[in-house]
Amino acid sequence: MLSLRLKTIEELVETDKIVADIGTDHALLPVELVLSGKIKKAYAVDNKNGPFLRAQQYIKTMGCEPFIEAMLSDGLSSVPQDANCWVIAGMGYDTAAMILDQRPTVTLGQQLIVQVNHGVEHLRRYLMNGSWQIIDEKIIFDAHYYQIIKAVKVKSVVRLKIEDIDYGPILRKEKNPVFTEYWQFQIQKLQKIVDQLDRGSKRGQQLQKQIHSIKVMLNG
Ligand SMILES: C[S@@+](CC[C@H](N)C(=O)[O-])C[C@H]1O[C@@H](n2cnc3c(N)ncnc32)[C@H](O)[C@@H]1O
Incomplete structure (x- = not known):
């Protein structure tokens, strides 16, 4: 059973995407996505041995080995090109930005779902400057408040106003109760x-x- 935070991320993934979950830890997200039938292929990537072995074991236990490849690797450095939806969640802004910096050239239309534990306003600025258009945003409370951003790589990005950077272009318009x-x-x-x-x-x-x-x- 996924936490509300991971469930919200899961809902932002589109059907039949090839997902690369960077910093996957237990591989909970890719396993859930495959078991629910939403996607057929994923990469579960972690750069530390413990989480990598945990991910590998969980994928095997849940019978997802034919569909999810566990990778011991730093960020996006070895992620295959066919992964068209990257997920980066549960890290600080600096780590997320460092991972994205590993791919200076990104195919137009590439999707990204990102949740940083702090520095979300820096993340929005970073995304805008890297031609990532924010197309969806969620805010949830799951012991802490979390903001989750979905973005797509575009040729020409719509510039964000300062209020969009600070509060979120979609969240500040929606103004939902959370x-x-x-x-x-x-x-x-x-x-x-x-x-x-x-x-x-x-x-x-x-x-x-x-x-x-x-x-x-x-x-x-
Ligand atoms: C707090 S866990 C988050 C797990 C999961 N993504 C989530 O949101 O619940 C962060 C994971 O990211 C991994 N990690 C940190 N930096 C990384 C990097 N550069 N490349 C791959 N994995 C990384 C850590 O080893 C750890 O397993």
């Missing part, structure tokens, strides 16, 4: 910091400005 709850939670966190700072301090003023921008966005 999104609102997340930003209200951020406001509370920022307000607590402001309350501990000296009245009128520069940092306090910056944070007040940030709180104001979030409120404007939520009410907009």
Whole structure:
């Protein structure tokens, strides 16, 4: 049974894609995708021996060996060209960006589903600068808040506004209840910091400005 976070990622994968799950750990996602019949082929990639062996074992136990190839490899370095949907989830922004940097040339139409544990605004900027168009976004609460981005490689990307980078081009328009709850939670966190700072301090003023921008966005 997948966690809500992995289930949400699974739902973003399109039928019959060839998935490369980079940093697969147990290979839970590719196994579920194959067992559900959504896809017929996947690569489960991890660069560490322990997770790689776990993935290999789980794939075997679940009878998915004919469909999923476990690979002990760094990021995208050895991922075959036929993988048309890359998944990078459960890492920090720096690692995700480093993995994507390994493929400076990407086929147009390539899909990417990415969930970083921190630095999502840096990720959106990175994607825009690399001609990855964001085509879907999800926010979920699964013990923590997670934002999941689906993007496609395009020839000419629609530039994101600063609000799109900060809050998500799709999420900020949708403003679903989890999104609102997340930003209200951020406001509370920022307000607590402001309350501990000296009245009128520069940092306090910056944070007040940030709180104001979030409120404007939520009410907009
Ligand atoms: C926290 S787990 C996430 C597992 C799964 N993707 C998920 O979202 O639940 C991160 C995994 O990424 C792997 N990893 C980190 N850097 C990697 C890289 N450069 N190439 C391949 N795997 C990597 C780690 O070994 C670890 O198994």
